[in-house]
Amino acid sequence: MASMTTRDDALQFGAVDWQRLIREGAVADQHAAAIKGAEASSLEAVLGDAAAARAYAAALAAVAGGVDDGAARRYCVTKAEDVLVADGAAAAKAQLFAPGGLANFVAAAGKAARAGDAYSTRVAAAVAAALVAADAQADAGPLVAWLATQMADGTSAREAAPALAVALRAPRARAAFAAQGGVALLAARLNDAGGGAQLKYEVAFSLWCLSFEEDAPDDFVRSHAVEALCGAVAAAPREKVVRVAVTALLNAARDDAAATRMVGAGLGTTLASMASRPFADDDVKAAVGELATRVKSVSKELSTLERYAAEVASGKLRWGPVHSEAFWVEHAKAAEKDDFALVRRLVEVLSEATGDVEALAVASYDLGEIAHRHAGAKSALVKLGAKDAALKLIDHEDEDVQRRALQCVSKILLRGGSSVVGGA
Secondary structure: OOOOOOHHHHOOHHHOOHHHHHHOOOOOHHHHHHHHHHHOOOHHHHHOOHHHHHHHHHHHHHHHHHOOOHHHHHHHHHHHHHHHHOOOOHHHHHHHOOOOHHHHHHHHHHHHHHHOOHHHHHHHHHHHHHHHHHOOOOOOHHHHHHHHHHHHHOOOHHHHHHHHHHHOOOHHHHHHHHHOOHHHHHHHHHHOOOOHHHHHHHHHHHHHHHOOOOOHHHHHHHOOHHHHHHHHHHOOOOHHHHHHHHHHHHHHOOOHHHHHHHHHOOHHHHHHHOOOOOOOOHHHHHHHHHHHHHHHHHHHHOOHHHHHHHHHHHOOOOOOOOOOHHHHHHHHHHHHHHHHHHHHHHHHHHHHOOOOHHHHHHHHHHHHHHHHHOHHHHHHHHHOOHHHHHHOOOOOOOHHHHHHHHHHHHHHHOOOOOOOOOOO
8 A cells, every 4th residue: 555645635624526426326415415515614512512523423334334435435434533533432333333333444454455545544443443443243253253354454554553553442353353363463573574563562462452351372372473462572662562561471371371381482681681681661761670480480481492492483493502412412302292382383393483593493403313313213203294395495585594404304314223211
């Protein structure tokens, strides 16, 4: 979407051919009259008259969702946004658009998105989200479904993310979005290299909203949102991104499995390095300290092998003591545990971590060490795709990845191997 429309452009009443739209039946006479009457008055005066306010809101919603005319749609969604941000109780203003207003603005957002109108997409979605957030009984389903589609697309995330951050303040919207795999969608967007700090903030804020749900820790672990949030914190972005990412992790850390993933993702080291960072908000500093204490406590309780398993699960593999000959001499047998779960995850890392050269090199090394130290595991390594995954990396642009991948394949194909010394 590459629209340069501004708010001032959208508010040009005269830019809309109202007579043509009425003549073609696209706009009802009463809706045109209500909009024209409000244009000749002030918003305060219109909202001060209950009947006029309801007629105006109904007209804006009907035209926004019903027409295919871009200028009319832009005008109506912008005016609707003005109604919602005007002085007065949010719930009372939201009721002006009921019934039918929410569905119309979702329709308007969809039409605008298909037309490539970024401005109208963003504003219509924002209006719909505000209606959901203001009315506890609103049917959030259609809006949430549309937002999920936009977030999955990626190219439309910039227009959808602000609305999602607002809509997820409503419990019904959180439950509906989580049920549609929303946590995984947000984790993917947070991992995107592009987008800028504002998009990362809105995505992290949405994850923070979802972190209050009862099943959030399980969802965060299953979808790798824990690792995505850890990565956002490690990137040392703006303070507002750190605030929502850390507090979302803090909520998820109530679960031991989620906290263990944080250990594996190296969050403890990241938080330790942030101890001396000056924060404008004392609450952020306190949250960082509280999360650091929780991660450190969990880390102390983990054995070396458990710490390794947590790192593998996170996918954020980094060179360290657990990626060494000494480690694998002792723990090679552990590769068999839970039907070769560690091997399966390492193979996934070789396929998923395309832009993380260190993770690719470390995973290749570990798989090679398993083959070398536990000859009996070689057939499983081949069957689970370790050899094929490593072969694809032999021509990788990074020389260390090339070397480690080649060594991995050689160790898998080499007959024999060291006898297993360690156990699980």
